[in-house]
Amino acid sequence: MPEGDYGKHGLTKEKLRQMLQKMLLLRKFEEKIEELFLVKGALIGPSHLYLGQEAIAVGAMSALQPDDLTVTTYRGHGHALAKDVPAKLCMAELFGKSTGTCKGLGGSMHVAIYPKTGSLYATAIVGSGLPIAAGVGLGLKQKKSKNIAACFFGDGAVNTGAFHEALNLIALWKLPVLLFCENNQYAMSTPVERAVSSRSIAERGRSYGMETVVVNGNDVVSVYVATRAAAERARRESQPVFLECKTYKMKGHGVYDKGDYRPKDEVAKWLERDPIVTFQKRLLERKLLTQTEINNADAMARQEVEDAVAFATEGSPLPFEDLKKYVYAEGA
């Protein structure tokens, strides 16, 4: 997009700087998690890193309103941070401490549950977030709210029954939901070609009578612009939009997975399209940011992650006797 157009979409220098800052935070956070798992052995359990997909979470959340509600998956650290969930609360949750977003009861896969900032829910069951997002959209529409729902899911979800039932209902009842399919080409080790019968994932959105766009998921500006247009449509007309965002995982499915099942040249090709490296390059070329500003953003991100680790290390888990308190809600 020509530089002159950035302004038209609200992409001021400051906004661009903020987006870069966020992407760097996501990257440093996930790299730290990887280190804590694999090098230091300080963390345990399943964890699914968002490395390489930062442009989608940041591009999307930058274009949504703070009170818009998001539903994401177990690969949700990126969405949480992009939706302004404090990094230290996320880190504490990963450490299983009572100071975490879910008081240590959810863990890595539910870090993104923090309704205070509109990061409403994160589910570990593939596909299950879609019908929940349908219900959220229905609730918002019922209350005549100006807010919309956004659901993030992967290519693995598009073959589940829940995906199909949700898309049908969302389109049928014209619910204000944005559906972001983060197609990173692999569901665990299964490539899209071996799982999806349709020629494309986007056509599944279309087949339900829904407006559908395909977006370069490694370009934060493209994601931002697409989201902005989709959100406006959803808000104004109460219509869903399906956005297939093509991207790639830098590493494997989970933190212990090396991703060796992917052809090396394919991995190399996608690493050249690193969303942060390419964004920085473009900002420098167009003189929208200086190298100093970029270095500062990098340093700030690192510091925020270090502070988060310190915060997480300090806390302790909930006392066991307290667990019963969280099973039922009080009151009627």
Add this chain to the structure above:
Amino acid sequence: MKLREITYAEALREALREEMIRNPNVILFGEEIGIFGGAYKITRGLLEEFGPERVRDTPISEIAIAVAAVGMALTGLKPVAEIMYMDFLPICLDQLATQAAKIRFMSGGQLKVPMVLRTQYSLGRQHGSQHSQFFPSLFFQVPGLKVVLPATPYDAKGLLKSAIRDENPVLFIECGILYRTKGPVPEEEYTIPLGQADVKKKGDDVTIVGVSRLVGEALSAAKKLEDKGVSAEVIDIRTLQPLDLDAITESVKRTSRLVIASDDVRTGGVGSEISAAVLESSFDYLDAPIIRVACPEIPVPFSPSLEQMYMPNADKIVQAVDGIMGR
């Protein structure tokens, strides 16, 4: 208190209607509930009164139904979803067991899911294996969910109102064969708290715990037992989760004998859990083994006479009591 005789179905409809008037956030949805008035006519007239935004017909999408409920509850609305047959619950078990029941805990108390999922079981109506199943004990394994089973019109109305007002996900299991039964229901508004069993008949010689349809059968059994000089106490469990174990143990401590009657399969059914719990807490008070009167370990047969033989009933309860008296 002015009482009138209405059916179990009418009692449910009154509960839905009153709660919809009381709270504009109550939204109903399910298959055939709007224009058709409901497969069993429970929701008849509600679409006309409250409009299509609050009474929503859905496609055949059990996952979508159960989960539109979860999603809506997360936005602060009060969804009351209907799954037409309990046999279809496994289709949306993820949404119920893995999502709704666990969201409060997993979120460390940040979220709650105030929804009701109504369903019914049709055992006794020749609906065959796939439309007659009753398996509430499955949900003992799902902490976070409440499970309610009314046996009378009075209980149906009071419990449904409470279920709708509860802040947790409630599975409300109606009994299809009881929809047309009549019973006294007050004209004035009332609710019945969840988690509270009800002694439907006091007695001294044996405790019979009944679940849903078997409460009526237990009361019939109690009459037959009276003629034999046996005084039975009949307890209606009303809520399965949380279970009112105190009411049962208080009774067993007086009678020393326990029979549990329910329409599920005996192995791993409701009776198994109640049995184990009572044994642990009240072993010294028991004078005889605890007997479970339930269905055999066979899918429900269609053939009407076979289905009748398959189902628990008053005579089988009497037989069970006979077996443990005089010990």
